Amino acid sequence: MTRVPLERKVLSENDRLAADLRQGFERHGTWCVNLISSPGSGKTMLLERTLASFAPGRRVAVLTGDIQTDNDAQRLARYGFPVRQITTGGACHLDARMVTTALAEWQPDEIDLLLIENVGNLVCPSSYDLGEEARVVLLSVTEGEDKPLKYPATFSRADLVVLNKVDLLPYVPFRMDLAREYIRRVQPDAEIVEVSCTTGAGLDIWRQWLDARAGVHAH
Amino acid sequence: MHEMSIAGSMLEAVRAESARHNAHVMAVGVKIGELSGVDSESLRFCFDALVQDTDLAPLALEIEHLPWRHRCRQCAHAFAVEDYRTECPQCGSPDTEMASGQELEFAYMEIEET
Numbered sequence: 001m002t003r004v005p006l007e008r009k010v011l012s013e014n015d016r017l018a019a020d021l022r023q024g025f026e027r028h029g030t031w032c033v034n035l036i037s038s039p040g041s042g043k044t045m046l047l048e049r050t051l052a053s054f055a056p057g058r059r060v061a062v063l064t065g066d067i068q069t070d071n072d073a074q075r076l077a078r079y080g081f082p083v084r085q086i087t088t089g090g091a092c093h094l095d096a097r098m099v100t101t102a103l104a105e106w107q108p109d110e111i112d113l114l115l116i117e118n119v120g121n122l123v124c125p126s127s128y129d130l131g132e133e134a135r136v137v138l139l140s141v142t143e144g145e146d147k148p149l150k151y152p153a154t155f156s157r158a159d160l161v162v163l164n165k166v167d168l169l170p171y172v173p174f175r176m177d178l179a180r181e182y183i184r185r186v187q188p189d190a191e192i193v194e195v196s197c198t199t200g201a202g203l204d205i206w207r208q209w210l211d212a213r214a215g216v217h218a219h
Numbered sequence: 220m221h222e223m224s225i226a227g228s229m230l231e232a233v234r235a236e237s238a239r240h241n242a243h244v245m246a247v248g249v250k251i252g253e254l255s256g257v258d259s260e261s262l263r264f265c266f267d268a269l270v271q272d273t274d275l276a277p278l279a280l281e282i283e284h285l286p287w288r289h290r291c292r293q294c295a296h297a298f299a300v301e302d303y304r305t306e307c308p309q310c311g312s313p314d315t316e317m318a319s320g321q322e323l324e325f326a327y328m329e330i331e332e333t
Contacts, residue, residue: 001329001331002329002331002332004240005326005327006232006236006326006327006328007324010229010232010249010323010325011228014228092221123221124256127225127256127257127323128221149303153321185304185305186254186305188314188315188316
């Protein structure tokens with residue numbers, strides 16, 4: 001028996017497709033965000049509020065992933081920007097191939113900001129690079145502040161953590177100081193923003209974070 | 220539960236290596252980091268289920284676990300993170316960065332010429 005060294009990633013095929021996507025995004029000036037959270041943390045609501053705040057000429061597009069239904073795409077399509085649903089049919093995460101396929105009919109040079117809403121899941125999406133420039137993880141205050149410790153694989157890869165539903169803080173035993181401390185422990189470099197998609201609190205900071213990174217070209 | 224698709228990706232690589240060397244792959248070694256998001260038991264279960272009763276059998280899965288480690292940005296000390304304590308145990312600085320733990324990599328394959 002012979003031992004053959006094999007030093008590459010298990011998901012190297014996904015990583016290859018993701019690298020192609022990333023190269024394409026760079027070439028076309030597209031800035032891509034991969035939005036991850038558990039189900040019900042408010043990813044779609046955050047996207048709705050975000051799209052509603054954009055001027056009509058903003059060159060933004062959304063891919064939204066779910067196991068079943070196109071409910072999210074229907075919700076998001078109301079704002080007049082291109083939206084496409086990826087229905088994974090059972091898979092618990094998006095992968096680079098699904099994104100590549102979903103983008104095929106769009107003109108990449110017409111998109112400055114691509115928002116990808118991953119399947120609601122705090123475990124599986126963490127392993128799959130989608131070619132994004134930034135990974136945003138949402139955590140809502142109804143979930144408990146120890147989520148970053150329970151799901152370190154996901155939180156350790158976050159560039160930004162959005163703490164959502166802060167309007168509910170008076171009603172839940174969520175300790176914001178602990179949440180921030182736990183995020184810092186698993187990802188010392190993550191930025192943190194507190195928002196409420198219901199009251200609109202903090203959404204301006206989220207918008208500034210996006211606008212500072214994604215080109216704002218009205219055409 | 221993405222271990223099934225990860226096991227599937229591993230078997231694609233096994234088939235490719237098998238064809239490249241014109242040999243049967245007897246074992247595949249992987250490194251799995253503590254923060255990889257992959258559960259070893261679940262991966263093993265899926266892997267065995269996909270291999271069973273196919274031409275890939277017999278095929279063993281050998282897993283090496285890599286611990287979650289940080290490195291201090293102040294004093295460069297590298298250390299294993301235990302109980303989520305990411306501050307430097309040597310100089311006490313909270314300014315540390317991940318050094319390992321996110322791996323999901325192949326290490327080797329054991330092949331037998333056919």
